[in-house]
Amino acid sequence: MAAAAAVFRAGNAFLRARRPTLFAAKRFQGSVSYAQTVANIPETQLSTLDNGVRVATEESDHPTCTVGVWIEVGSRYENEKNNGVSNFLEHVVLKGTKKHSQLEEEVESLGAHLSAYTSREQTAYYMKSLAKDLPKAMELLGDLIQSSSPSEAETERGRKLILQEMHEMESNLEEVVFDYLHATAFQGTPLGYTVVGPTENIKSLSHSNLAEFMNNHYKAPRMVVAAAGGIRHAEVVGLARKHFGGVPFKYKNDAIPVLAPCRFTGSQILVRDDALPLAHIAIAVEGVGASSPDVVPLSIASTLIGNWDRTYGGGVNQSSRLAQISVENKLGHSFQSFNTCYSDTGLWGIHLVCDGLNIEDMLHFAQGEWMRLCTSVTESEVTRAKNTLKTHLVAQLDGTTPTCADIGRQVLSYGRRISLAEWNAKIDAVDAQMLRAVCSRYIYDKCPAVAAVGPIEQLPDYNRIRSAMYWLRL
Structure with a gap:
């Protein structure tokens, strides 16, 4: 959150850092199941x-x-x-x-x-x-x-x-x-x-x-x-x-400080620098606050888009369709989907890194996957993303420091710490139909925010990016 x-979020210094077992008492039990661990x-x-x-x-x-x-x-x-x-x-x-x-x-x-x-x-x-x-x-x-x-x-x-x-x-x-x-x-x-x-x-x-x-x-x-x-x-x-x-x-x-609401504005900011080797593009829609019930479906959606780097093994056998497309077409250097939540709002989007000449294609395929989330994502894809998200939740708590940080952040945000079992129950309650409905509510036909740095001459006009936020359907 x-x-x-x-x-x-699979991606602010401490928050993006990657983290023996959850409990030393269990480290000798190599056959302990995930359910038992939780x-x-x-x-x-x-x-x-x-x-x-x-x-x-x-x-x-x-x-x-x-x-x-x-x-x-x-x-x-x-x-x-x-x-x-x-x-x-x-x-x-x-x-x-x-x-x-x-x-x-x-x-x-x-x-x-x-x-x-x-x-x-x-x-x-x-x-x-x-x-x-x-x-x-x-x-x-x-x-x-x-x-x-x-x-x-x-x-x-x-x-x-x-x-x-x-x-x-x-x-x-x-x-x-x-x-x-x-x-x-x-x-x-x-x-x-x-x-x-x-x-x-x-x-x-x-x-x-x-x-x-x-x-x-x-x-x-x-x-x-x-x-x-x-x-x-x-x-x-x-x-x-x-x-x-x-x-x-x-x-x-x-005089108790009270946070003022922060409105989201669909807009863009571009910093062109052709001396840089790669273009960095971040595109996002307004997400949800940490306490919203939609945080779980949007997190599953972010996990489904996934992340990829050209140094990864697996090639076209990546589980992420966007990763498969990137490998097959030799498009990007990396991408990372994110779901950043604040107390009352958030950002849901993707960070792309690619050569300047591949920007248009990378955006096209990324936004195409977004639309697919809203219209035609399958039950098997959602199940795979749910399992991946559960694994990430456990992996993030591997050690006393990330566990302590998770406790501190959650108590500040929720007034309590939500257990892994409760998170898992929330994850299990999401199916493909719910995911499509939630993604349609926050992603489909919404004005995105776009930030781009580097050799971005080939970045499409904002209106073209906006027009890719929906599909014309009969």
Whole structure:
């Protein structure tokens, strides 16, 4: 998601990363069935502290654990003048506190790993360590969230680091084209902002801007302390009460931030650069929010379109029809279907990478597969996609860190963690008829958002792309 994006999207840094067994207790049972594995997943336990911080855990017998705090804040909570402040703040917070001025050395002395990320709707700080070091990890995270007081010099170092990262990101055309896609699809709204913000903002944001943003948004009811691995829920709750119980829950003048609706606009943004070797094209329709019941059918549809890279084996024997077509006609270098969900809206589409001369054909076949989803997809294809999606759901939770992240994101998005068994039941309830109906509702005859970067002279006119969003039928 963002939250369901994390569950379903086959493709924002942490969210696109690919993840021994779900449970160490089962690693010696090579014949354990999928149904048994799902049934044996420990229950996610959830408690709430007096100040509103939620504590959610999944216990296992791993020798390691991951604990983190997920906060309901990101670039969508920013405005045009301070866009980028969430990501800037995340970088500065990791510089340490007065109590832990040598943070990196402390973490390394434990053999642990501390990291963080910022997305459009969430910010997270998490730490993986030996299970016995859980108390130290919780103490470090609690101090970072509540006592971070970087000096002006540290703020400047953070500024230089972000500007350097922004320069490096320009070479990651996948990230670039997705930022452009958001910019055109949600133009004039906060979802159109990039997570890192524009260069001029990063250069002008002050130490006081960061402190003000943190005071306004790092509030207890918007936090989830999540933990997974060799931990016990009661211990985590006790440590959270000790280290996060002091997080404030009141807003100044009771001015609680409320997200404004972000409208979707069918439109395009094109950045032609013939010096680049390959064209990157992202095309999407408006998807659904994480809590929509249609998120599952749309995720199955995205899985059915699939993803492919020319380095894959299998050739024309790929399960994805679009992959078969790409191989047979030697069209693209890669493609990746995606279903990105935010709290109240989303993007459902595909990212294509191909030679400039193959753009028109790749778009033609991709949109043709979209129309087939709406009109003639078969039961066997849907069954195969459902099984693939179930496998992806299990694979994403392979380890304490992705499990912890899944807990944090889902509790922020849904108020609870939806179990794999419940996801599977939702998946099983979808048949070909339902899939065609849902796809027709969101894809058929809809105005898409298009972003393209590179040698895109052969990209069809927007009206032609729009006309391929329906089929003339007798």
